[in-house]
Amino acid sequence: MFQHVEPYPGDPILSLNEAFQKDPRPQRINLSIGIYFDDAGRIPMLPSVREAERRVVEAAGARPYLPMEGAANMRSAVQDLLFGAGHPALAAGRVATIQSVGSSGGLKVGADFIKRWFPDSAVYLSDPTWDNHRAVFEGAFLECRSYPYYDATTGGLRFDAMCEALRAAPERSVVLLHACCHNPTGVDLTPAQWRELVPVLRERRLIPFLDLAYQGYGDGIEEDAQAVRLLADEGLGFFVANSFSKSMSLYGERCGALSVVCPDAAQAERVLGQLKFTIRRNYSNPPLHGGQLVARVLGDADLRAMWQAEVDGMRQRIQAMRQALHAVLSAKRPGRDFGYFLTQRGMFSYTGLSPAQVDRLKDEFGVYLVRSGRMCVAGLNTGNVEATANAMAAVLG
Numbered sequence: 001m002f003q004h005v006e007p008y009p010g011d012p013i014l015s016l017n018e019a020f021q022k023d024p025r026p027q028r029i030n031l032s033i034g035i036y037f038d039d040a041g042r043i044p045m046l047p048s049v050r051e052a053e054r055r056v057v058e059a060a061g062a063r064p065y066l067p068m069e070g071a072a073n074m075r076s077a078v079q080d081l082l083f084g085a086g087h088p089a090l091a092a093g094r095v096a097t098i099q100s101v102g103s104s105g106g107l108k109v110g111a112d113f114i115k116r117w118f119p120d121s122a123v124y125l126s127d128p129t130w131d132n133h134r135a136v137f138e139g140a141f142l143e144c145r146s147y148p149y150y151d152a153t154t155g156g157l158r159f160d161a162m163c164e165a166l167r168a169a170p171e172r173s174v175v176l177l178h179a180c181c182h183n184p185t186g187v188d189l190t191p192a193q194w195r196e197l198v199p200v201l202r203e204r205r206l207i208p209f210l211d212l213a214y215q216g217y218g219d220g221i222e223e224d225a226q227a228v229r230l231l232a233d234e235g236l237g238f239f240v241a242n243s244f245s246k247s248m249s250l251y252g253e254r255c256g257a258l259s260v261v262c263p264d265a266a267q268a269e270r271v272l273g274q275l276k277f278t279i280r281r282n283y284s285n286p287p288l289h290g291g292q293l294v295a296r297v298l299g300d301a302d303l304r305a306m307w308q309a310e311v312d313g314m315r316q317r318i319q320a321m322r323q324a325l326h327a328v329l330s331a332k333r334p335g336r337d338f339g340y341f342l343t344q345r346g347m348f349s350y351t352g353l354s355p356a357q358v359d360r361l362k363d364e365f366g367v368y369l370v371r372s373g374r375m376c377v378a379g380l381n382t383g384n385v386e387a388t389a390n391a392m393a394a395v396l397g
């Protein structure tokens, strides 16, 4: 009956993480999946989230279905977080927000919506991008194209080529942009480049779709929302999917949201209605618990301040690990420039290692990176950074 079903080749990130879990070598090091581990190599339970959970559990009663669009307190907390409380777009009721199953769920609901209402639009993805972006949009039967982004020779951004490609894109094309902490390269647009991009988006009547999965890991919670606020200030219509997996260390709770900024409140209401329809056809309504943790943390001034300090701490620890890795590698390979570890931002660095070198790292040293050469620097700690640098130096030859 199922003989015609083809074998699944696996996912470049999640299947690698599964392989890591099965690796019996005690010294193995997981720098593959985008998860923040603390200095003891554990996924942290943030004290702000723990306290929020205590309160949520204490107050818990019956578990009704949430509305299709999710919990009202979570959705409005997300809007304030992304746009800043009282932003004119919020005051005007121009933003339609749904609680989603992680930001992947927000991307998927957005992709289905785009396929229904902008069926001829292609989706432009950065070259490279998160492996699953293409899968999500192609899974919604949208055509995916790419725009130049990462410059392998300089380790920087091909901003002019990116703008040129977007200027040549057909009107109403969707442009997927990483709002901060680009995955996989760690190379972001500067604030000035974001401002330069706005007229390109406007003139070509492009549809920006921001992915904000790493809020707080770049420069800070507020700072990392700047691209969202800029596009909203400029009066553009756009989509933004955001996640609390990383920022609240709530990976398995699958907490995220999708917001669509519309020209006016009447359109936002229609968009929200169609997003609800999309959700109903997919999974009916989102789960309750994780979203309530998010709403509690964001809705209580003390927990919100605690959370901000915790995110600052995680970001600073990653920066310290970047410096440590850079220092050991520069000492071991004095002729090479490892400056990219210091300039790239967020959880990831693009090491430039070839797939063969990445395979050697895994097979000979038990150090797991994604085969593209992406390293999750948030998996480094004081106990494994030296071994990682030694292994890298060895495969670099």
Ligand code: LMR
Pocket: 013, 014, 032, 033, 034, 035, 130, 132, 183
């Ligand atoms: C990653 O890029 O490693 C994370 O976003 C996890 C995932 O789902 O791929």
